Amino acid sequence: MAAEKKNTGWVGRLLAWGLVIGLLAVVAVQLRASQQGVMSRGEAAPAFSFTTFDGVEYGPADFQGKVVLVNFWASWCEPCELEAADLQTAWELYEGRGDVLFIGLDYVDTQAEALAYLEEWGITYPNGPDLGTDIYRAFRARGVPETFVINQMGEITFVKIGPFISLEEITQAIDLLLEN
Amino acid sequence: MRRLILALILGLLLGFLFGYTASAVLAQGEEPPAPSDNEVNAIAKNLYCPVCENVPLDVCPTQACIQWRAQIGDLLAQGYSEQAIYDYFVAQYGDSVLASPPARGLNWLIYVVPPVAVLLGAVLLYRRMTIWRQAEELAAPQATTSDYNQRVEDELEARR
Numbered sequence: 001m002a003a004e005k006k007n008t009g010w011v012g013r014l015l016a017w018g019l020v021i022g023l024l025a026v027v028a029v030q031l032r033a034s035q036q037g038v039m040s041r042g043e044a045a046p047a048f049s050f051t052t053f054d055g056v057e058y059g060p061a062d063f064q065g066k067v068v069l070v071n072f073w074a075s076w077c078e079p080c081e082l083e084a085a086d087l088q089t090a091w092e093l094y095e096g097r098g099d100v101l102f103i104g105l106d107y108v109d110t111q112a113e114a115l116a117y118l119e120e121w122g123i124t125y126p127n128g129p130d131l132g133t134d135i136y137r138a139f140r141a142r143g144v145p146e147t148f149v150i151n152q153m154g155e156i157t158f159v160k161i162g163p164f165i166s167l168e169e170i171t172q173a174i175d176l177l178l179e180n
Numbered sequence: 181m182r183r184l185i186l187a188l189i190l191g192l193l194l195g196f197l198f199g200y201t202a203s204a205v206l207a208q209g210e211e212p213p214a215p216s217d218n219e220v221n222a223i224a225k226n227l228y229c230p231v232c233e234n235v236p237l238d239v240c241p242t243q244a245c246i247q248w249r250a251q252i253g254d255l256l257a258q259g260y261s262e263q264a265i266y267d268y269f270v271a272q273y274g275d276s277v278l279a280s281p282p283a284r285g286l287n288w289l290i291y292v293v294p295p296v297a298v299l300l301g302a303v304l305l306y307r308r309m310t311i312w313r314q315a316e317e318l319a320a321p322q323a324t325t326s327d328y329n330q331r332v333e334d335e336l337e338a339r340r
Contacts, residue, residue: 016300023293026286076243108230108273110247132274133230 039140041157045070045150046138050105052128053115058103067177068150069102069170072130072141074109075117080145083163084121090170091125099152100174105130107144149173151180215256223252223265226279236279 039045045068049059071087073080087102094100104127106114111129118127130136139148142161149158158173224238229248232240237248248269255265269277281287 023289026289030286074244076247108244110251113247129272131272132270133276134274137274 036140038142038146038159038161039148039156040159043156045148045154045156046135048135048138050103050128050130050135052126053106053111053118056126058126058128063101063150063154065099065152067100067152067174069100069147069174070135070139070150071102071104071147072107072136072139072144073104073117074107074144075113076109077144079163081121082165083145084117084123086164086167086170088121088123088125089167090174091123093171094174095125099178102126104128105135107136107141108133149177151177215253219256220249220252223256223262224249226266227252227269227277228279230273230276 047060049057051057069087069090071083073084087104091102094102102125104118104123104125106127106129109129114127114129117123139146145160145163147158147160147164148156151157157177160169160173164170221238225236227237227248228235229237229240229242229245231244232242235245237245252265255268260268266278270282275281275284275287281290283291
């Protein structure tokens, strides 16, 4: 009887410790993910797909072998306005080549205001909402505007936190990859 | 004369009837009233904008939150129910916008762990207290006989 009670006690303790260790592991994993910071140069860009405001779908197949610039923005974001015109000018420089793609991902925004923003700045490169903020989180972005340049191999080669300060800053990040 | 009065009453009744029907039709064709701030805020207080963490949407002063509240007003005006608006915001911006996260994935832990921990704690405390009580009972001196007590009392009395 006593031996049976002792065995039950061990099972209880094992379960309790298992529960505590399991919980700590979950907390540790979550904490690690939240403390990782923005994706950095050399990391493989996360695979993602999105649909533009006018209904065109883009996915990994469309990005393959191209230099891709991913820009997170929002209509309520005043610093985003500082780079909007330069991004559009840069897109117009590369649009005809076919090996460069600009993507705008609208973060935590309302559609009417987002469309008004795109019209105001005359932005023509593919733009769509980041539904559920899934892509933003995949890139471990921390705010807007943030821009990631991905090379032909799918690796992140340039990260800009905050707005670009000039057109040259954008073209330099892209030209470097086109020359290689 | 009587016929004239009857015709007049009938005319008035018909006029009233047609007038009422016309006004009812007009009312149906009118735009529904815009939702009030209170109606918008009743929903907004259960939502959080990811940009302004820990600030409920109904009191958040940023431009993003102002746009979101306007969006809630638009959806209410379109006839969306409260739940449909929450669903819309989750689809657009993710689960993190909800004040109470939905019980899916790891979120289950939030709802399961505290009650289980309290229950386990109560069971452990009860068991521990039972063990302590048993130990105290064992450690307590054996009950003395009344003869022994009497002898001690007598001895003490003799020494006074």
